[in-house]
Amino acid sequence: MATVEELVPAPGLRVDVMALGAKGEIWVVECKSSRADFTSDGKWEGYLEWCDRYFWAVDEHFPTDLLPEGTGLLIADAYDAEILRMAPETRLAPARRKVMVQKFARHAALRLHALRDPGAVSVF
DSSP states (O other): OEEEEEEOSSTTOOEEEEEEOTTSOEEEEEEOOSHHHHHTOOOGGGGGGGOSEEEEEEOTTSOGGGSOTTSEEEEEOSSOEEEEEOOOOOOOOHHHHHHHHHHHHHHHHHHHHHHHOTTSOOOO
């Protein structure tokens, strides 16, 4: 999977990590650091319509019983992550997939451009 951070699928939403697979599959990963971080997030369900699979990424000390069933679970640290629960697949409609792949590509290209030309102004 290729990933980008902080992608905006629609106004008012910004996913922590979006991953694009070789066959065009799209995963969203929402990173949570604490119980308070999770309980204060009321937007996560809005991300479901923008991906094929939805995951939470938390550390080993996070109270995973808070996380809703029917979502994926990654346990992560600063170096790696492991899928403990695979997210169910809900395939995007072809038109939505095309939009998301284009947004992913543009976001990734703008990030690369910013690395190559730090003085350039880009809109993410």
